[in-house]
Amino acid sequence: MTAVKAAARGTDHDGRMSTRVLLIQGHPDPAGGHLGHALADAYATGARQAGHEVRTLAVTELDFPLLRSQKDWSEGALPPALEPAQQAIRWANHLVFFFPLWLGGMPALLKGFLEQVARPGFAFDVEKGNPLGKKLLTGRSARLVVTMGMPSLVYRYYFRAHSLKALERNILGFVGIAPVHETLIGMVEAMDDKARAKWLERMRELGRQAA
Numbered sequence: 355m356t357a358v359k360a361a362a363r364g365t366d367h368d369g370r371m372s373t374r375v376l377l378i379q380g381h382p383d384p385a386g387g388h389l390g391h392a393l394a395d396a397y398a399t400g401a402r403q404a405g406h407e408v409r410t411l412a413v414t415e416l417d418f419p420l421l422r423s424q425k426d427w428s429e430g431a432l433p434p435a436l437e438p439a440q441q442a443i444r445w446a447n448h449l450v451f452f453f454p455l456w457l458g459g460m461p462a463l464l465k466g467f468l469e470q471v472a473r474p475g476f477a478f479d480v481e482k483g484n485p486l487g488k489k490l491l492t493g494r495s496a497r498l499v500v501t502m503g504m505p506s507l508v509y510r511y512y513f514r515a516h517s518l519k520a521l522e523r524n525i526l527g528f529v530g531i532a533p534v535h536e537t538l539i540g541m542v543e544a545m546d547d548k549a550r551a552k553w554l555e556r557m558r559e560l561g562r563q564a565a
């Protein structure tokens with residue numbers, strides 16, 4: 355762990371490093387029950403076992419409209435349902451996003467959530483002489499846990515994981531969230547119980563490490 359990252363994290367009463375972890379469930383299906391939900395539960399279990407603080411947020415449970423204009427973005431009020439989301443992001447020092455790959459990228463609901471939440475004044479500030487603005491969410495790392503129908507190697511090497519790069523660089527990196535790690539889980543429709551159990555254990559382990 356880097357010194358900057360370590361400094362951003364606290365210690366529990368036994369002096370162990372503990373992290374404030376926010377799990378953001380980006381699956382649009384309000385019914386739940388998908389692999390992404392089981393992965394998030396496993397991550398939370400591991401993280402809590404290791405003494406990390408865990409909060410969860412399900413985008414599908416939040417009632418918010420799509421953002422319609424730059425004016426609304428910079429001058430309008432945040433939809434009230436998203437205020438707890440901004441508070442949770444401010445609280446966390448590690449964010450874990452879970453979502454299925456839809457048409458090569460994150461589902462529109464998650465993108466709509468990020469457009470609303472990552473507003474000037476919260477995620478970044480306009481700064482004179484700095485065309486990129488001032489990043490306001492530094493001191494936070496992230497992991498993307500993405501399920502997909504195709505083999506993950508095809509997405510990573512043939513499609514070059516283009517949409518994840520956009521998320522990492524143009525959204526998370528733009529507001530200061532780094533480093534961002536990825537867990538890509540392919541061929542989910544054909545996954546057998548053994549492979550599923552292996553992925554759930556991998557998530558518990560990442561949770562224990564808050565990585």
Ligand SMILES: Cc1cc2nc3c(=O)[nH]c(=O)nc-3n(C[C@H](O)[C@H](O)[C@H](O)COP(=O)(O)O)c2cc1C
Binds near residue numbers: 388390455502
């Ligand atoms: C609208 C839609 C678009 C999808 N697009 C892709 C895609 O571009 N690439 C891919 O590998 N899988 C794609 N899939 C498959 C999902 O990624 C896969 O079903 C999901 O990761 C796992 O299923 P879950 O929804 O049960 O969690 C798509 C599924 C849907 C419903």
